[in-house]
Amino acid sequence: MKEYEVYSDLRVPVNSKIIIRLDGRSFHSFAQKMGLAKPYDECFYNVMVEVCKDLFEEFSPIFIYTFSDEISILLENIPFNGRIEKINSVVASFTSSSFALNYDREFPKPVAFDSRIIPVNDCDIYDYFKWRQDEAWRNCVNGYGIHFLKSKYSSSEANEKINGLNLSDIHELLFQNGINLNDVETWKKRGIGIYRKNKEVVGFNKKESKEQVSYRSYIHVDYNLSIFSKEFFNKLF
Template sequence: MKEYEVYSDLRVPVNSKIIIRLDGRSFHSFAKKMELEKPYDENFYNVMVEACKDLFEEFSPIFIYAFSDEINMLLDKIPFKGRFEKINSVIASFTSSSFTLHYNAEFPKPVAFDSRIIPINDSDIYDYFKWRQDEAWRNCVNGYGIHFLKSKYSSSRANEIINGLTLSDIHELLFENGINLNDVDIWKKRGIGVYRKNKKVIGFNKKESKEQVSYRSFIHVDYNLPIFSEGFFNELF
């Protein structure tokens, strides 16, 4: 019966990097049923960060980037011998479980994330994450825009208005009404990064009777990401 497993031998190319993109399934409905605070619910994002940290501990990626209900994980050490089915199923289920455990609340129905594999060349990594960061900015502008409009109009009318506006129009509308997106937390505008950094540790070498400097790596959660540049990713490798 093994021959029925038609995709079981599909594998990631050897010595390649991949991005795993995870998305929450029906999280718009989830946010409504859980009555999440608009436009950003800090508890939700704290849970997303904890899920990212669990992913980092389990799969040792180079970089994780998250915004909204989306997680992007850049890997150069490919698990499960590169098997597509195994990577997608395990990482999606792992993320769903981590999110559920950290949220510590009763959900209206089980939470799920989907997963997709994106093989990527080094030269395209910056372009990919810049694309996702641009989407985070669009989400931020639209999120604040619709939140403001719904405070003035019915949901249907607010949606009708915002669909006819550009990002610049929404930005200007908010500014005219006392909401300056320049003052919004950076992570809301640019997303959240998780990656390894080194910290300096000063100890004492008893044998040589002198201070000794060493460096230890730790998982760093970056709530103040810069606007992505090629230099940012060059420093990660």
């Protein structure tokens, strides 16, 4: 019956890097049922960071980027011999279970993440993450915009008023009402990055009887990402 397994041997291109993008399933209704704070619930984002750290420990990626209920994982060492069916199923289930373990609350129903694989060349990596960071900014502007309008109008009226407004219109509306998005925390505007950095460790070399400096890598959570540039990603490789 092995031959009945659809796409079981479909693999990513040899010697390629991949991005795995995960999205929370029906997290809009999840947020409503959980009563998450608007426009940003810091407890939720703390959990997402812990999930990303778990993913980093498990799959050793180059870089992880998260905003909203989305996680993008840049991998060079591809697990499971590149089998797409295996990667998608294991990473999605690992993410869902990590989220449930790190979230210290009861859920209205089981949570799930979906997973998709994007093979990339080195020259595509900046374009991909810049695209997602631009989406994080749109999320931020729209999130603050609809939150403000709902404080003044009913949900249906607020949705009607925000429809058709572009980002600069919403930005100006907020500014005219005392909300300056330039003052909002960077992670809300640009997302959160997780990657390895080196730290200096000073030890004592008994053989040479002197202090010795070495460097150890650690998982760094970057809440103050710059606007992505090609140089940023070149430094990660």
